[in-house]
Amino acid sequence: DVKVTQSSRYLVKRTGEKVFLECVQDMDHENMFWYRQDPGLGLRLIYFSYDVKMKEKGDIPEGYSVSREKKERFSLILESASTNQTSMYLCASSLTSNTEAFFGQGTRLTVV
Amino acid sequence: DQQVKQNSPSLSVQEGRISILNCDYTNSMFDYFLWYKKYPAEGPTFLISISSIKDKNEDGRFTVFLNKSAKHLSLHIVPSQPGDSAVYFCAARGYNYGQNFVFGPGTRLSVLP
Numbered sequence: 001d002v003k004v005t006q007s008s009r010y011l012v013k014r015t016g017e018k019v020f021l022e023c024v025q026d027m028d029h030e031n032m033f034w035y036r037q038d039p040g041l042g043l044r045l046i047y048f049s050y051d052v053k054m055k056e057k058g059d060i061p062e063g064y065s066v067s068r069e070k071k072e073r074f075s076l077i078l079e080s081a082s083t084n085q086t087s088m089y090l091c092a093s094s095l096t097s098n099t100e101a102f103f104g105q106g107t108r109l110t111v112v
Numbered sequence: 113d114q115q116v117k118q119n120s121p122s123l124s125v126q127e128g129r130i131s132i133l134n135c136d137y138t139n140s141m142f143d144y145f146l147w148y149k150k151y152p153a154e155g156p157t158f159l160i161s162i163s164s165i166k167d168k169n170e171d172g173r174f175t176v177f178l179n180k181s182a183k184h185l186s187l188h189i190v191p192s193q194p195g196d197s198a199v200y201f202c203a204a205r206g207y208n209y210g211q212n213f214v215f216g217p218g219t220r221l222s223v224l225p
Contacts, residue, residue, distance in 0.1 A: 004155070033212060040121070042201060043156070043215040058212060090155055097205070100146055101213060103155030 003027070006091050006104040013111050019078040021107055023091030030096060032074035034058075034066060037088040037106075049074055050097075081111045115139045116204050118216040125223050131189040133219050135202030138183065142204040146213065147176060147187045150199045159200075160187070192223045 007022035025032065031050050035043040035058075045058030047066040055066050063085060067075045074093075078085055088108050092101040117136045125131045133147075143164040148156035162169040162176045162185065169176050175188045189196055202216040 009153075035215075040217055042116075042118075042217040043203075045212050045214075048212050056212075092155075098144065100158040100161055102158065103148075105155045106153070108153070 004091055004093055004102050004104040006089075006107050008107050009105060011107060011109045013078075013081045013109065015082060015111055017078075017081045017111075019081050019109065019111075021076040021078075021089055021091075021109070023074045023076070023104055024072055025074075025093040025102070026072065027093060027095065027102070028071065029093035029102075030071075031094045031101075032068065033092040033094075033101060034064075034074065034076045035090045035092065036060070037090055043090060046076065081109075083111050085109065086111045114217070115142075116202055116214050116216040118200075118202055118219045120219050121217070122220040122222070125192045125221065127194055127223055127225050128191045131187075131192045131196065131221055131223065133187040133189075133200050133202075133221065135185045135187075135216055136183060137185075137204050139204070139206060139214075140183070141206035142214075144205045145176070145178060145185050146203045146205075147174075148201045148203060148215075149196075150201060150218070156201060189221075192221075194223050194225050197221060197223045 004025045033048040034046040049055045049068040065077045091104040094101040146161040147159040150156040178185045199218045201218045203213045
């Protein structure tokens with residue numbers, strides 16, 4: 001069974017803190033993605049990676065960075081958290097560009 | 113400007129009846145379409161997909177129809193069940209658009225017992 005695991009379900013951080021969101025997949029997938037979900041806006045792509053150490057900006061990369069040192073792990077970093085980064089963050093992976101993406105359970109981040 | 117649109121934020125259907133969720137897209141380069149279901153506090157779950165070379169794909173109670181000329185797809189759920197109550201996202205990917213998926217804003221389906 002496919003599995004994408006995000007390290008935290010809920011996080012509360014203070015403005016200005018550096019925040020790390022971790023994601024691990026056990027399916028040997030090439031592609032990994034970070035999305036954020038906000039009401040009325042659907043899922044918006046922050047960054048994606050199609051190989052180890054490779055990364056591409058998505059639609060809303062500002063204020064975020066990513067790291068993919070190993071194939072199974074994709075980390076999202078908020079360099080200096082701000083209140084407008086309060087959101088549901090979703091990690092996903094897909095085997096290839098022609099197959100569906102599998103999602104983790106999501107991390108609800110609140111920045112106060 | 114949203115490339116994938118779901119113009120109905122919500123939909124209510126009686127149990128046992130058909131649910132029809134609609135999705136429109138603007139980018140003619142999209143060639144692969146997916147539907148996801150999402151429960152609160154959970155990640156989206158893949159439901160069904162369709163390639164642009166087809167106009168219909170069926171999986172149990174779920175059928176997706178694609179009308180390329182109208183840039184429109186729809187998800188039919190027959191019969192609808194209370195457990196189908198969730199937010200449904202339409203997503204698209206284009207061969208020349210990159211390897212990422214573009215999602216619509218979602219439609220909240222409520223199936224009433």
